[in-house]
Amino acid sequence: MMITLLMSFFALATAAQSVDAAAPFLPKHKTKSLAKTRALELRGGAGPIDAETAAKIIGGLAIGTVADKFCNKSYGVHGELSPTDARQTIDHNLSIFSAGVVMYSLLFRNDISWNLAMALGNLPWAFRALGDLLNESSKTTGPSNIGSSLIFLFASAAAYGGLTAADWAGNAFKAASLFALTSGLPCLFAPAEASKLWGMKGATEMTNGMITGVGVTLTGFGAFMAALAWGDDVITAVGKKAIVDMLCLIKAMYFSPEWASLGISKAAVYFWLILNAVAAYSILVK
Numbered sequence: 001m002m003i004t005l006l007m008s009f010f011a012l013a014t015a016a017q018s019v020d021a022a023a024p025f026l027p028k029h030k031t032k033s034l035a036k037t038r039a040l041e042l043r044g045g046a047g048p049i050d051a052e053t054a055a056k057i058i059g060g061l062a063i064g065t066v067a068d069k070f071c072n073k074s075y076g077v078h079g080e081l082s083p084t085d086a087r088q089t090i091d092h093n094l095s096i097f098s099a100g101v102v103m104y105s106l107l108f109r110n111d112i113s114w115n116l117a118m119a120l121g122n123l124p125w126a127f128r129a130l131g132d133l134l135n136e137s138s139k140t141t142g143p144s145n146i147g148s149s150l151i152f153l154f155a156s157a158a159a160y161g162g163l164t165a166a167d168w169a170g171n172a173f174k175a176a177s178l179f180a181l182t183s184g185l186p187c188l189f190a191p192a193e194a195s196k197l198w199g200m201k202g203a204t205e206m207t208n209g210m211i212t213g214v215g216v217t218l219t220g221f222g223a224f225m226a227a228l229a230w231g232d233d234v235i236t237a238v239g240k241k242a243i244v245d246m247l248c249l250i251k252a253m254y255f256s257p258e259w260a261s262l263g264i265s266k267a268a269v270y271f272w273l274i275l276n277a278v279a280a281y282s283i284l285v286k
Helices: 002-018 032-042 051-063 068-074 083-107 114-134 145-164 169-189 191-198 207-229 234-255 266-284
Strands: none
Touching: 051 083, 051 234, 051 266, 083 114, 083 207, 083 234, 114 145, 114 169, 114 207, 145 169, 169 191, 169 207, 169 234, 191 207, 207 234, 234 266
């Protein structure tokens, strides 16, 4: 599924490039170059690398996490997972991938507008929720139909608003980002309760830990999209996401026994903690 989403994203990006003259689909009032220019004017880059390079490293690594097996191996999780736990791995990766899509669009491409980038960042979750509804996942692994409908409502509204450059798109982006953020925090801080709230089924001894992992990445994704929706340039938003990701990893590793019980590799966690710390300092500190 993750590979399919990746292929769909690049197909949409290519289509956007070929219809550059279509203003409703590809508005030009906010562009990657303007966002980068404003960002670089605001800071001097106190860290060991410049702000744009730091943001691109984070964005490139986000795109590289689309393989579920790579994600599990990188954190030291081995063996076959139950259907419920396997879907948590996909959801964990989907938040990273969705943020990576936006970073790629605004940092590596000159032909993708801000509205389109925000739309592309919400599309994976819209597809995910629609698939859950059509496949009746509520009867097997969850989430409930109400949960999937809410995800689809917020994500599809933001995607449609961005694709059509609707006047209300900004509000849709804000609503979707807040929904992601408020969905991620309960998973991070109270995974058992979050599992019940979302109507998950077929739980194993690993499920709460896997849901905690979803909370880590979903909270980071929500914070990143909220920063963009409320006017931050992409580089600043990446810096703020790095801080949130770092705090979420610390919470999961040292204060969430459910996540630690999965046998998560401390070396992998330390790598991401150091990377996020360096990126945040390089981007946000003058």
